[in-house]
Amino acid sequence: MTPLCGTIGRVPGQLMLLDTASLYFRAYFGVPESVKAPDGTPVNAVRGLVDFIARLVADHRPDALVACWDDDWRPRFRVDAIPSYKAHRVAEFVAGEAPDEEEVPDTLSPQVPVIAEVLAAFGIARVGSPGFEADDVIGTLTTAATTPVDIVTGDRDLFQLVDDARGVRVLYPVKGVGVVDTIDDAAVLARYGVPAASYADFATLRGDTSDGLPGVKGIGEKTAAQLVNEFGDLAGVRRAAEDPASSLTPSRRRNLLAAADYLDVAPGVVNVVRDVAVPGDLSAALPRTPRDPERLAALAERWGLGGSVQRLLAVLADDR
Structure with a gap:
């Protein structure tokens, strides 16, 4: 496999990279499914993720933020190398195997497009790369960064990117995202006995x-x-x-x-790939006001996200 070359425009100050699927899975299982839209559709993952982002921004005050996305959660190059890679997460049906379809709860899958729409309306950058996982996007953006980076993930694989000399650390949620372990070089060494x-x-x-x-x-x-x-x-x-x-x-x-x-x-x-194709003109600066306030208001009303949306708007507007 020959990775695609990728670049990223300059971002100011502290960059925060979200392993988005890791966080919305955590939100889905951490927020009761009784949290629903006016029509009764569960929106626990959507509201939980928006609240997670608000808490992360309030606690860590990044200057730039990217929601990194799994364009392919089980890339072909990894499966070709090791067929068992994430194989237990593939849903199997009586009629035969589904084509690499991740087994996710029925009430989570419909929330993922809503999450993408809400992020777009806020103006929060969402970046994936065809044929690659969010881990590889994070590896690429971290490698290209000229400023300190906080990676928010529940995936230990990304500990390989920790680098004190470059100011790269992992914020590893241990209870929601209100409590995180800060993983630096010393923490990796203490946990696993290796740098x-x-x-x-x-x-x-x-x-x-x-x-x-x-x-x-x-x-x-x-x-x-x-x-x-x-x-x-x-x-x-x-x-x-x-x-x-x-x-x-x-x-x-x-x-x-x-x-x-x-x-x-x-x-x-x-090993995460560190040079996948990402937008060269990516604007990752944290928005202080929503990109599309009318669309955001409509989404908040349609899905019953009012409180969560207002909390994130308030945090984004706070330029401390």
């Missing part, structure tokens, strides 16, 4: 059942961290496995050699 720059190699060895990544037999978190620290990186670990004189135990050497096919392709799945 953030080594997180992807560590995750490749360990695997991740939630993403359908098998990892290497017999290698859990502690062993993965030990191997990465001892041999420097994944390539160093593999060289040690091929060297009978290395300090690896015979069983670990056997397991690593047996996993060669997996280790050949897994880095291309685990």
